[in-house]
Structure formats: C-alpha cells, structure tokens
Amino acid sequence: MSIHDSDAPLRYWVEDGIAHIRFNRPSVLNAIDVPTANGFLEACRAVSEDKQVRVVVLSGEGRAFIAGGDLAAMKASPVDTAQALIEAMHGGIALLAAMDAPVLASLHGAVAGGGLGVALAADLAIAAEGTRFNLAYVNIGASSDCSTSWALPRLVGMRKTMEIALLGETFDAAEALRIGLVNRVVPAAALQEETARLARRLADGPPLAQGRLKRLIRDSLGRSLQEQLDAEATGFAACAATADFAEGVAAFFDKRPARYQGR
Template sequence: MKNTATHPATQPLLMERNGAIATLRFNRPEALNAIDVPMANAFLAAVQAIAADPGVRAVVLAGNGRGFMAGGDLATLRAAPVQGAIDILTPLNQALLLLTQMNAPVIAQVHGAAAGAGLSLLLMADYVIAAEGTRFNLAYIHLGTSCDVGASWALPRIVGLRQALEIALLGDAFTADDALRLGLINRVVRAAELESSTTALAQRLASGPTLAYGAMKRLMRDSMERTLPEQLAAEKDAFVQCAGTEDFRAGVEAFHQRQSPSFAGR
C-alpha cells in the first residue's frame, strides 16, 4: 500500500513512502527546483529520518515540474553570497554523506534539466535513470565559482581526470545520450516510462540484501583511497559481517534448494 506523507504545496521537499521505498521529491518547480536554504534544511531532515529507519531499503531522488534540479538558488546567493552558500551547503553536504553511507541504494530519477548542484547530486547516487531529452551541465564556471556537493570527488572517479576537467572548465551542456556514453548515468528511457522504470528498479533493490548493499557501496566508494592490501582486508571484514546476517543464511539456503532467495534486509 502506498503511504504518502501530506505536505502543503509550498513545502520545498516532499517525502513519500511506498513500502520499503522512500522517495524524496524536490518541490520548487517554479524555480526548476533550485536549492535554497529551506530546501537544503528539509532535505537534511528527510535524509536523517530515512537513515534512522531500517525499514527503508531503497531511496529515490526526483524533482517535480519541468526538471530534476537547476542548481543552487541564485536569488539566495545574490542577496548573501557568502552566508547563503554556507547556509545551503552545510546541510546539503551532511545529507549527502548520509546518503552515501546508508545501506539502502539511492536512485536518481532525472528529467528535464540537471545543472550545477543538480548534476553534482546525481553523481553521488548509486544508480541514475534519465529521461530522453534531459540536458546536463555542470555550469559552475559560468557563475565564476568552483563546484560543490561532491562533484570534484565523483566526476574524476567516473569519467577520468581529463574528461572531468573538460566538463568542469568548459561548462558545456550535454545530452542524456552523452551522459550515458560518459558513464555519468546508467540508463536512458522514454519520458513516459521514467516513473515506472524507476519504480521497478526501486522495488527490485528494496527486496534485496540491504546490509550487503551497504557493504558493497562502502567498499566501492572507499576503494580508491586504499592500497590493495587495505582493500583486501576491508573486503574480508565486510564479508565476515555479511556472513552473520539473516540474508546470507537465506541466500545460501535458497542456492542449495535451487530457489530464488527471499531477503529481509537483516
């Protein structure tokens, strides 16, 4: 059964719960979901609630209106450039760290436009589905600023240093097909299929071994900071921890019974 939290239309972020799937929808469509201080704070509060709820086994990030997210709110940054940046980025960075550290896989459902912080945010997701016609642009250089929200960490790891510098320094827009070719996103679908395709993937992940997903996420994200001996030790520790879970026992038993495993996320 779908359980949707009720929020006034003026709320900058909407959180919906459908079983084990939590969906966070950026909700400033009149501003292409540009992040202002209230949205950043609401995003952090929602992510904190999700991180504290073991019943959440998949997370979807989406945007209402014509696009996923146009970046930071320029009205806020024009009125108070330094303090506005601090007030937006402090909660946003906290939320981002929680998303990358939680066990539940994070899916970005992208359409219309993903620019600036919108592109940075989807780079930190675990899986990205984009609608045909979506336009991407790192965009920061056009405002005379460096990037934020983890872009300088994620982009070189995904596309390599040379390509990352080209994307960042030129600030050119590119298409969903370009993003797929570069490895910035995982899949391009027709706009009419975006919601259903995301739901199907979220349901698949939400029925998987959630603790193992979390271990896999952390191993992959930390791998480039470790030597091979350090990574082997981290893999051993993670495997041993997973071996003590209900899901591992269920998976091994299902294998021996030649059945599909049923995971509880424990």
C-alpha cells in the same frame, strides 16, 4: 518524518521500504534555496535513521530534476546565503553516502550545478531521454560544491572532468551514459515506471550485503590492494554469518526468489 505537503519545497515519504526525496519547486525548475536545502538535510537525517528503508529515490517535480542553486535567492546576500545552502546540502550528501541503503537518482529535464552534485551523490542513476546536464559553475564565476569535484573524476576521469568543469557546456543523456555518469537512459514516458521497477528490485535485495558492497566500493579508492582484500574478507565473513546469506543460498538451490529480512 514525512512531508506530504504539496507546497513544501522538498517532499519526503516512505512506501513499502522505498524512501522518496523529491525536490518540489517546479516553478523555478527546483532551484535550491536555503529552505529546500534544509529540507533535504532533514530528509536525509530521517532516512539514515529509519531501519525499515531499503532504498532511497531522489527525484524532482515538474519539468526538471534540479536546475542548480537559486541565484535569485543568493543575489541579495551571496556569501551568507551560499554558506547556509552549502552547509545543509553537504550534510545531506554526506549522509546519503554513509547510509547502507542504495540511493537511486531519477533524472529528467535540467540537471545542473548542485543538481548534478545531488545526482552524483546517488549510487545509481537513471535518466530520461532529453535530460540535459551542465556543471554550470564556471558560467557564473564560481567553483563547485555538492561533491561534484570529488565524484566527477571518479566517475568519468580527470580529463573529462576538466572539460565538463572548465568549459561549462551542456551535454545530453546519451553522452552522460557514454561517459558513465548515468547507468541507464529510458524514454521520458517510461522514467517513472522504470525508476519504480529498479527501486523495487533494490528494495527486495539483501540489505546487509548491499550495505557492505556499497561501503567496500565507496571506500576502495582510498585503500591499497591489501587493505581492500582485508576489508572484503571481513565483509564476506560477516555476511556469511547472517540469516540473509542462509536464505540466499537456500533460494539458489531451491530455484526460487530469495526473501531477505535484513538479519
């Protein structure tokens, strides 16, 4: 699957091992309607099945990442529209979490509501200075979706999550960095370049080990210490049997960059 159509509400393409999922409704700050949500699910299915993909980059076209759900689209039939939108978005987010490839969110402008959920679904996030965040649901009389109530407490703690969720206040990129919501903040003019650089670094890494690490870390909060130790032992032994591990060790002693093949 590849969506290069500039008019599609969501675009998806793969270049040199890097998959791009870009929300593409700039006239409404990439607000998510049902066609956009369906496109997101389709793109996530495609990338989860593509063994050549080393990293996934999530981004938004125009002046924002994602300003949330499209309230205008929900107004006529709020329950049915919300259910269709949420079903597709939740399916896509679950696929992003389950895939071995690291997922990188590149954030700018508005990151609100379901847009914040998409950002939280990524494994890493980089934000431009000037990015504004708001969970926003309480401001329209709704509870949350898109995994926000699961991801936020794990990233920023229970008390801070309650503040973000119940007060519905906007906060900036510096605060997002301070509380651990994003990994890096860069000048707005450098966001595209820094995103590409970080994506390339991830894509050049050892995909089997990255997948094991991602699974270990994501699953750790549901395990006891002993269960996690056992999972780590199993994972390391599996990695040690790969050609990538042999290459990594050889590169270390040869003092050269490793060339990982994913086998």
